[in-house]
Amino acid sequence: MTVSTNEIAIEGRRSQADRRGESDRRMMSAAARLIARHGVAGTSLAEVGIEAGYSRGLPVERYGTKLGLVRALLAATESWFRDHLATTLAGKAGLEAIELRVKAHLASVDRSDSATAALHAIYTASQSVMPEMKKPVAAFTGRWTAGLVAHMHEGQASGEIRKDIDCEAEARFLHAAMRGLMMQYLMDGSHKDLARAKAILLAHCRDRLGSAKARRSR
Numbered sequence: 001m002t003v004s005t006n007e008i009a010i011e012g013r014r015s016q017a018d019r020r021g022e023s024d025r026r027m028m029s030a031a032a033r034l035i036a037r038h039g040v041a042g043t044s045l046a047e048v049g050i051e052a053g054y055s056r057g058l059p060v061e062r063y064g065t066k067l068g069l070v071r072a073l074l075a076a077t078e079s080w081f082r083d084h085l086a087t088t089l090a091g092k093a094g095l096e097a098i099e100l101r102v103k104a105h106l107a108s109v110d111r112s113d114s115a116t117a118a119l120h121a122i123y124t125a126s127q128s129v130m131p132e133m134k135k136p137v138a139a140f141t142g143r144w145t146a147g148l149v150a151h152m153h154e155g156q157a158s159g160e161i162r163k164d165i166d167c168e169a170e171a172r173f174l175h176a177a178m179r180g181l182m183m184q185y186l187m188d189g190s191h192k193d194l195a196r197a198k199a200i201l202l203a204h205c206r207d208r209l210g211s212a213k214a215r216r217s218r
Contacts, residue, residue, distance in 0.1 A: 026052040027059055028076045031069055036117035040125035045069060067132055070122055074133070077119055078140055081108070085147070094155035095210060098148060098174075099202055105144075105178045106198050109185055117186050120179075141179075145171045152209065162211050170209065177201055 030051035034043040045066055046056035063069040081104075088104050089097050109116045123141075126133035148171035155161030181201065185194045 023052070023054060023058065024062070024072075024076075027054070027062065027069075028073055031059075031073050032112070032118040033114045035070075035073070035121050036114040039121050040066070040070060041129045067130065070125070070130065070133060071136060073118065074122060074136060074140055077115065078143070094151055094158050095160050095206070097151040097154070098205055098209070101148060101151070102174070102178060102202060102205065103198070106181060106194065106201075109182065109194070113186075116182060120183055120186060123179075141175065145175045148174055155209065160211055161209050165209060174201075174205070 027048055031043070031048045034047055034051055043066075045059040045063070048059045048069065049056045052058075059069055063072055085101065085104060088100050092100055122130075122133060123137055126137040145168075149167045152161055152165070152167040152171060156163055156165075156167070178201070181194065181197045184197075185191075
C-alpha cells in the first residue's frame with residue numbers, strides 16, 4: 001500500500017493540531033493551579049509555561065499577555081461546563097433541570113479544587129487588578145444565569161413553577177447563592193458543610209419555585 005503526499009500532509013496537520021490541543025490543555029491546567037495558589041496578580045506567563053512542562057516563552061507565543069491567558073482560561077472553563085451540562089441536562093427541563101444545574105455547579109469542586117479557586121480568583125481580579133476582565137466575567141456569569149431563567153420559563157409553561165415569580169431576579173439570587181457557597185467552601189474546605197448547604201439550597205428551589213401543583217405531586 002502506498003501513501004500519497006496529500007495523506008502525509010493531512011496526517012502532519014492532524015498531529016500538529018493534536019499537539020497544540022494537548023499543550024493548550026496542559027497550560028490551562030497549569031494556569032488554574034498557579035492562579036488558585038497565587039492569584040491572578042501573583043502568576044506570570046513564564047511560570048505557567050514551566051509549570052506545564054514547556055518553555056517560559058510558549059504562553060507568550062500562544063496567548064500574548066496575561067490578559068489573553070486569563071481570557072483563555074475563562075473560555076476553557078465555560079466550554080468544559082457547557083459540555084458537561086449538555087450531558088447532564090439531556091432531556092431534562094423545568095424544575096428538574098434547575099436542580100441538576102445547582103448540583104453540577106456545586107460539584108465542580110469535586111472535579112478540581114484548583115479550577116474552582118482559579119475561577120473565583122478571576123472574579124476578584126476583574127474588580128481590582130484586571131478591570132479589563134469585568135465585562136467578560138459579567139457575560140460569563142450572565143450566560144449561567146440565563147440558563148436558569150430558561151428552565152424557570154419551561155417550568156412555568158408546564159405548570160410546575162409558580163407563574164408569579166420574577167424569573168430574572170430568582171435566577172440571579174440562585175446563582176449568587178451558589179457562588180457564595182463555593183467561596184465559603186474554598187475558605188473552610190468542609191465537604192460536609194457544602195453537602196448540607198446544597199441540600200438546603202435544593203429544598204429552597206423546590207419550596208420557593210414550585211407551584212402548588214408540583215408540591216402536591218411530591
